[in-house]
Amino acid sequence: MEAWRARQRVIKTLEEKLSEEERREARQDHHARRPPRPCGITIHTGAGCPLACAYCYIYDMGFPGSAKPYKLSPLQLAYAVATNPHVAVGPWGTLVAVGSVTEPFLPQTRELALGYMKAIAAYLGNPLQVSTKMPPPPELAEVQEGLDVLISVTDLSGKLEPRAPPPLERLRAGAELIKRGVSATLFVRPIVPGITDRDLTRLLALAAELGYRRVVFGTLRVTKGIVARLRAFGVDVAPYVRELHERRQTPIRYPKEKFAAVARQMGFEVLPASCVANVVAHGQACALCGWGPCGDVKKLKVDVRDVEEYLETRGYKSVEVSVVEGLKIRINKRLKPIDKIFLEQATRLPVSEPAR
Numbered sequence: 001m002e003a004w005r006a007r008q009r010v011i012k013t014l015e016e017k018l019s020e021e022e023r024r025e026a027r028q029d030h031h032a033r034r035p036p037r038p039c040g041i042t043i044h045t046g047a048g049c050p051l052a053c054a055y056c057y058i059y060d061m062g063f064p065g066s067a068k069p070y071k072l073s074p075l076q077l078a079y080a081v082a083t084n085p086h087v088a089v090g091p092w093g094t095l096v097a098v099g100s101v102t103e104p105f106l107p108q109t110r111e112l113a114l115g116y117m118k119a120i121a122a123y124l125g126n127p128l129q130v131s132t133k134m135p136p137p138p139e140l141a142e143v144q145e146g147l148d149v150l151i152s153v154t155d156l157s158g159k160l161e162p163r164a165p166p167p168l169e170r171l172r173a174g175a176e177l178i179k180r181g182v183s184a185t186l187f188v189r190p191i192v193p194g195i196t197d198r199d200l201t202r203l204l205a206l207a208a209e210l211g212y213r214r215v216v217f218g219t220l221r222v223t224k225g226i227v228a229r230l231r232a233f234g235v236d237v238a239p240y241v242r243e244l245h246e247r248r249q250t251p252i253r254y255p256k257e258k259f260a261a262v263a264r265q266m267g268f269e270v271l272p273a274s275c276v277a278n279v280v281a282h283g284q285a286c287a288l289c290g291w292g293p294c295g296d297v298k299k300l301k302v303d304v305r306d307v308e309e310y311l312e313t314r315g316y317k318s319v320e321v322s323v324v325e326g327l328k329i330r331i332n333k334r335l336k337p338i339d340k341i342f343l344e345q346a347t348r349l350p351v352s353e354p355a356r
């Protein structure tokens with residue numbers, strides 16, 4: 001399969017550029033092992049964050065209130081992702097999301113985050129997306145055609161994000177990227193009861209005026225600590241929470257649909273999840289989870305013989321593969337999890353195997 005062949009080529013190219021010690025460090029990294037989810041693989045540009053947003057969950061996960069750039073160089077990071085056996089390499093491969101467990105464009109991680117994105121774009125070509133609560137850097141316009149930038153805000157006041165730049169500054173910087181042909185998506189996350197609803201119409205009107213056309217709404221997930229921190233900001237989410245844990249996050253019960261309805265009325269394309277913005281911005285398609293199919297599904301093409309040959313090289317005998325209604329791959333063998341995940345990532349279709 002092309003995603004498999006592409007991986008071998010990328011690994012060879014990057015191995016020539018990295019020392020043995022650099023390769024060893026990258027191969028041991030979690031980016032080289034972590035299975036992607038249907039919505040893609042996340043890239044860590046650092047760990048920890050000093051912005052202290054009231055609803056942030058990273059502190060309950062044990063991350064500190066200061067940011068440390070991630071240990072890998074851009075080439076090492078690209079190599080780590082390419083060697084991950086679950087990841088499909090290439091422009092139609094695994095979706096890549098930058099911005100997890102930290103803010104990517106903090107002064108101390110900004111250059112590294114851009115370096116990671118440029119290295120992935122140049123060597124792997126996988127569809128990239130980045131999410132930020134900082135004004136996104138203009139250099140993003142040179143990273144990749146189809147790149148999606150999620151401009152993350154909760155409301156226009158920024159009341160719950162006292163150390164982050166004002167939401168208007170983020171939105172304006174995103175609008176500059178839109179003018180340069182980049183896809184910037186309004187990411188209203190998390191929706192905080194009593195905060196986001198207060199000036200939603202004003203936020204959407206301003207975003208529309210600045211050129212935003214797509215929006216994703218994200219549910220607030222809470223722990224005991226987050227509920228307490230929000231209370232200190234005068235926000236009580238207790239009525240929307242059934243259970244609370246120290247570390248495990250629970251999504252609040254606060255329907256997104258009314259927000260989506262307002263946005264649709266105002267002319268926005270409302271996407272059900274951030275990965276959809278990545279797929280749509282790249283003009284692609286995906287049918288990997290129950291929220292889809294997303295994008296133009298006619299573009300999801302599977303060469304059955306190619307899949308059979310790939311599985312035979314992986315040691316499976318007498319494999320029969322068929323595609324059901326263009327949206328699912330059926331296989332007559334049970335696959336090892338690693339092969340199943342890779343195949344799903346490479347085709348963007350769910351794989352169904354015989355029952356045990």
Ligand code: SF4
Pocket residue numbers: 048049050051052053055056057058101102103133164
């Ligand atoms: S910017 Fe992101 S990572 Fe940093 S505190 Fe806010 S939500 Fe958390």
Ligand code: SF4
Pocket residue numbers: 038039273275276279286287288289290291292293294
């Ligand atoms: S089908 Fe849509 S929502 Fe599901 S993983 Fe793919 S892009 Fe995301």
